[in-house]
Amino acid sequence: MPAIIAHGGAGAYSPGEEHEAGLKEAVSAGWSILESGGSALDAVVEAIAILEDRPVFQAGYGSALNLKGEIEMDASIMLDDLSTGAVASISAAANPIRAARLVMERTDHVLLAGEGADEFARAMKLPSRDLRTEARVALYEKALERMRNGEDVKFFPKTGDLAVDMGVGTVGAVAVDAAGRIAAGTSTGGPTLKLPGRVGDAAVIGAGTYANENGGVSATGLGEPIMRYVLAKMAVDVLAGVGAREGIETVLEFARSKEVRFGIIGAEENGTLAHGFTTDAMSWATVSDGELATFLTRSDGGDARGDGDGVGKNDGGGSAKGDGDEIGRCDGGGSAKGDGDEIAASEEVPER
Ligand code: ASP
Numbered sequence: 536m537p538a539i540i541a542h543g544g545a546g547a548y549s550p551g552e553e554h555e556a557g558l559k560e561a562v563s564a565g566w567s568i569l570e571s572g573g574s575a576l577d578a579v580v581e582a583i584a585i586l587e588d589r590p591v592f593q594a595g596y597g598s599a600l601n602l603k604g605e606i607e608m609d610a611s612i613m614l615d616d617l618s619t620g621a622v623a624s625i626s627a628a629a630n631p632i633r634a635a636r637l638v639m640e641r642t643d644h645v646l647l648a649g650e651g652a653d654e655f656a657r658a659m660k661l662p663s664r665d666l667r668t669e670a671r672v673a674l675y676e677k678a679l680e681r682m683r684n685g686e687d688v689k690f691f692p693k694t695g696d697l698a699v700d701m702g703v704g705t706v707g708a709v710a711v712d713a714a715g716r717i718a719a720g721t722s723t724g725g726p727t728l729k730l731p732g733r734v735g736d737a738a739v740i741g742a743g744t745y746a747n748e749n750g751g752v753s754a755t756g757l758g759e760p761i762m763r764y765v766l767a768k769m770a771v772d773v774l775a776g777v778g779a780r781e782g783i784e785t786v787l788e789f790a791r792s793k794e795v796r797f798g799i800i801g802a803e804e805n806g807t808l809a810h811g812f813t814t815d816a817m818s819w820a821t822v823s824d825g826e827l828a829t830f831l832t833r834s835d836g837g838d839a840r841g842d843g844d845g846v847g848k849n850d851g852g853g854s855a856k857g858d859g860d861e862i863g864r865c866d867g868g869g870s871a872k873g874d875g876d877e878i879a880a881s882e883e884v885p886e887r
Contacts, residue, residue, distance in 0.1 A: 550832075564578075612719070620635045622638060707737075723737040742765055757796060779803040
């Protein structure tokens with residue numbers, strides 16, 4: 536029954552070898568914990584921390600920069616008994632997921648934000664580091680220039696032409712352990728050029744992360760519509776009746792009908808894993824029945840919709856068969872870059 540799934544973000548981008556290597560390391564670390572009788576909570580936190588440490592992902596080290604060129608990250612964790620913790624707009628922790636876990640375990644609160652979250656991280660003696668990478672600074676500068684040139688932007692029209700690039704690469708993980716406990720977590724730097732103080736779904740329980748005794752999920756995509764429709768909670772509610780695969784497919788159908796571009800991974804209490812996305816691309820990996828599989832669906836692929844259904848069967852979801860570490864892609868391949876700065880299909884503004 537133990538199983539783990541992790542994602543490296545959904546959007547318009549071209550995940551490559553570095554995404555694959557990171558996801559592989561993350562789910563393998565989570566799996567060793569589960570295999571030796573460890574908890575789903577430990578597995579999810581360690582898997583996410585590994586992804587946060589890899590700059591190719593847009594969480595922790597390598598987070599996107601906000602309008603002022605600063606890093607403000609969101610993260611959350613939830614267990615099947617509804618224990619939960621989250622941080623929003625945090626910058627003083629190298630691993631926001633660990634701060635979220637400590638909010639859950641060491642405070643009476645669910646969500647700490649901004650300076651309070653930073654103070655808490657410092658009080659907990661969580662390691663911090665300079666989280667800016669050259670790749671993200673370059674992405675930020677390019678986006679800022681486009682904004683100044685008055686180029687079309689789609690994500691935040693009301694707040695002025697702010698964001699021209701999502702900085703895809705939010706991470707998340709969901710695991711079920713041998714005792715049948717479920718944990719889900721999500722971590723992100725949020726979209727490039729977001730307004731300072733903007734909080735997204737990854738910090739909001741029920742929007743980006745949710746778990747209860749029936750299952751758990753982690754979402755990715757533009758946070759605002761995900762929060763509006765409370766998609767993580769919706770997915771867990773639906774999967775309670777029909778199982779993870781059908782539950783996630785139902786939520787994807789809903790998201791498509793509302794033109795919400797997002798991705799989601801989930802697990803139900805019996806260890807069945809599922810994933811899906813309405814965007815062009817997503818990267819994810821699983822270990823189930825001791826078998827590791829990683830999958831990258833690329834924006835530059837032919838049919839980049841994950842074979843229509845996009846619902847993960849542990850055998851590969853889209854068009855790839857998950858035997859070992861084969862890269863799943865929707866034929867068309869194209870050039871995989873995978874080095875941080877190629878995220879979000881360079882010049883192309885992802886549809887929202
Ligand atoms: N959901 C994240 C946010 O809006 C971004 C992402 O998943 O790529 O903050």
